[in-house]
Amino acid sequence: QKEVEQDPGPLSVPEGAIVSLNCTYSNSAFQYFMWYRQYSRKGPELLMYTYSSGNKEDGRFTAQVDKSSKYISLFIRDSQPSDSATYLCAMSLNSGYSTLTFGKGTMLLVSP
Amino acid sequence: DSGVTQTPKHLITATGQRVTLRCSPRSGDLSVYWYQQSLDQGLQFLIQYYNGEERAKGNILERFSAQQFPDLHSELNLSSLELGDSALYFCASSGGTDITLNYGYTFGSGTRLTVV
Numbered sequence: 001q002k003e004v005e006q007d008p009g010p011l012s013v014p015e016g017a018i019v020s021l022n023c024t025y026s027n028s029a030f031q032y033f034m035w036y037r038q039y040s041r042k043g044p045e046l047l048m049y050t051y052s053s054g055n056k057e058d059g060r061f062t063a064q065v066d067k068s069s070k071y072i073s074l075f076i077r078d079s080q081p082s083d084s085a086t087y088l089c090a091m092s093l094n095s096g097y098s099t100l101t102f103g104k105g106t107m108l109l110v111s112p
Numbered sequence: 113d114s115g116v117t118q119t120p121k122h123l124i125t126a127t128g129q130r131v132t133l134r135c136s137p138r139s140g141d142l143s144v145y146w147y148q149q150s151l152d153q154g155l156q157f158l159i160q161y162y163n164g165e166e167r168a169k170g171n172i173l174e175r176f177s178a179q180q181f182p183d184l185h186s187e188l189n190l191s192s193l194e195l196g197d198s199a200l201y202f203c204a205s206s207g208g209t210d211i212t213l214n215y216g217y218t219f220g221s222g223t224r225l226t227v228v
Contacts, residue, residue: 032216034216036216036219041222041224042221042222043114043116043202043204043219043220043221043222044155044202044219045114045219046216046217046218049216088154088155090216098168099145099157099160099168099170100145100157100216100217101157102147102154102155103154104153104154104155105154105155
């Protein structure tokens with residue numbers, strides 16, 4: 001079993017839809033949870049950052065962490081064609097300079 | 113521009129050769145990470161340096177090595193290259209000077225390595 005599992009997609013939705021992206025993980029010691037967005041042939045960019053369980057909202061994006069289920073989600077409201085990208089979840093054990101473990105990413109396609 | 117600079121952007125080389133990838137971290141970041149991204153494996157952690165010293169090692173082959181210099185830039189050396197080494201290689205930096213904080217990484221735009 002991989003440490004972080006993520007459905008590779010692609011996930012195709014029409015413009016304006018609510019998108020739900022998810023990851024499951026096996027290591028209960030993970031404390032920091034992040035979502036990165038990666039456009040084709042570009043480096044990943046940090047979208048959302050969450051510590052421990054709970055929700056965090058930033059504009060059209062909401063990140064949720066359920067540590068009891070080892071499950072994290074990213075919701076995108078009013079999706080736009082410019083949201084078409086690969087979304088990677090990432091998590092780490094400790095604060096400071098600990099390394100991140102990434103999911104393989106879910107490709108999202110938002111059609112006009 | 114993320115502030116993390118990687119050169120070169122593209123590299124085509126033959127099997128058996130050696131290449132060096134270079135990374136300049138974001139201003140103020142002391143930690144540098146190297147990742148390899150391939151279609152089937154996703155982002156795989158290779159190695160981390162903090163302020164010039166190796167801090168963590170991931171799935172890095174013995175044919176690969178890295179270092180971080182006093183000016184904090186880092187180089188990843190790949191030798192005896194094989195076809196399977198073809199991938200995107202990303203450098204990321206983090207942290208600033210507060211070691212208690214973990215706000216994730218800032219990635220560079222990567223070096224696309226093609227081994228023929």
